[in-house]
Amino acid sequence: MNYTAASLAKLTNTVLQSYGCNEEEARIVADHLVGANLAGHDSHGIGMLPMYGAQVEDGNLIANQTPEFLPRNGAVSVVDAKKGFGHRMALLALDYAMENVADHGVAILALRDAGHIARVGTYSEYCASKGYVSIHMVNVIGHDPIVAPFGAREGGFSTNPVSMAMPVNNQASPLLDMATSTIAFGKVRVANNKGEQVPPGSLVDAEGLETTDPGPMADSKIGALSAFGAHKGSGLGVFAELMAGALVGTNTIAEAETIPNGVFNNMLSVILDPAAFDDPAAIAARTQTYSDYLRRKQPAKGRDAVLLPGDPENISRKKRLAEGVPVDEQTIAQIIEMAGHFEVEEGVLQNILEKA
Numbered sequence: 001m002n003y004t005a006a007s008l009a010k011l012t013n014t015v016l017q018s019y020g021c022n023e024e025e026a027r028i029v030a031d032h033l034v035g036a037n038l039a040g041h042d043s044h045g046i047g048m049l050p051m052y053g054a055q056v057e058d059g060n061l062i063a064n065q066t067p068e069f070l071p072r073n074g075a076v077s078v079v080d081a082k083k084g085f086g087h088r089m090a091l092l093a094l095d096y097a098m099e100n101v102a103d104h105g106v107a108i109l110a111l112r113d114a115g116h117i118a119r120v121g122t123y124s125e126y127c128a129s130k131g132y133v134s135i136h137m138v139n140v141i142g143h144d145p146i147v148a149p150f151g152a153r154e155g156g157f158s159t160n161p162v163s164m165a166m167p168v169n170n171q172a173s174p175l176l177d178m179a180t181s182t183i184a185f186g187k188v189r190v191a192n193n194k195g196e197q198v199p200p201g202s203l204v205d206a207e208g209l210e211t212t213d214p215g216p217m218a219d220s221k222i223g224a225l226s227a228f229g230a231h232k233g234s235g236l237g238v239f240a241e242l243m244a245g246a247l248v249g250t251n252t253i254a255e256a257e258t259i260p261n262g263v264f265n266n267m268l269s270v271i272l273d274p275a276a277f278d279d280p281a282a283i284a285a286r287t288q289t290y291s292d293y294l295r296r297k298q299p300a301k302g303r304d305a306v307l308l309p310g311d312p313e314n315i316s317r318k319k320r321l322a323e324g325v326p327v328d329e330q331t332i333a334q335i336i337e338m339a340g341h342f343e344v345e346e347g348v349l350q351n352i353l354e355k356a
């Protein structure tokens, strides 16, 4: 079923306010989640709501949290999000770090102990909207490691995403935003909810053998995701863990506590002011020229076009704004079920939903 993005945002807002988020926080998180659905990343869209509800119930996700901004050290800003909703905490932390860009041409943010920050590309887009280049490396703690390092049959880190973008006209273009696992864990959940298989090469079973069945992993975390790109992707996942966990001054997954519904993010962000390197307009023009150059390359047999990172999300956004956002029944049922824990009646949510 396809729903209008506006009605999904309203539904998400209502659910988040029942979780205790004030209007502003609910709006920021709802915009983020529906934005992820619009970008085609249903794994980090409104389907996260049941997990956030469970975390709020457990006291592991704090609504309306005030982050702690530690004193700056040169270009480095450290922010402790104290288990606040990661979507809002990360934006506040980036604002704090970016105050520092003018002094150094670069700002480094170490974000500690945030609730789930969801779609990391959102933060590249935010930095690009201010005219900055950015690189973000994230680790994921609170649960058992779910991605097998190269050559292992069991997990050694999580889906540790990496994102980077160039600003062109204050838009992130191109925008790379990827898990270092072959697929994000949320895509296993989405495939399972839809009764679909996951792509070959993205999952191993308990014996380390390849499987395409998302069920055991989605339901009971049996097996592991595979890192993308064999030993190279696995190596990048290791460094996301070290940059965001060890360097940022919090835990790697080796030391972090595992708790029910535990999903927390730490992030190292490098924010670069193009003006410290060259004329920003010239950098943007070269970026655009190179992007166009790549898009003109001959597509491989069976492909319509050569896309840049960020293009699939832009294509999805356009399509879903026009045709609505597909959300499966199971996901809607899970959201309604969790909202019921917070005294929101099913009828209220069903009335908000608007078919596209």
Ligand code: NAD
Binding pocket: 041, 043, 044, 116, 117, 118, 119, 120, 121, 138, 139, 140, 159, 160, 161, 162, 163, 175, 176, 177, 178, 179, 180, 181, 182, 183, 184, 185, 187, 265, 306, 307, 308, 309, 310, 311, 312, 313
């Ligand atoms: P993905 O595999 O769909 O896309 C990865 C990148 O490849 C994107 O930049 C995309 O634009 C690009 N891409 C995709 N198809 C392409 C094509 N045909 N040609 C050129 N480029 C193409 O994304 P993913 O790895 O499944 O990650 C999904 C989302 O999950 C991301 O938003 C990520 O930030 C998020 N995530 C978050 C966490 C967390 O803990 N917060 C953990 C893991 C992933």
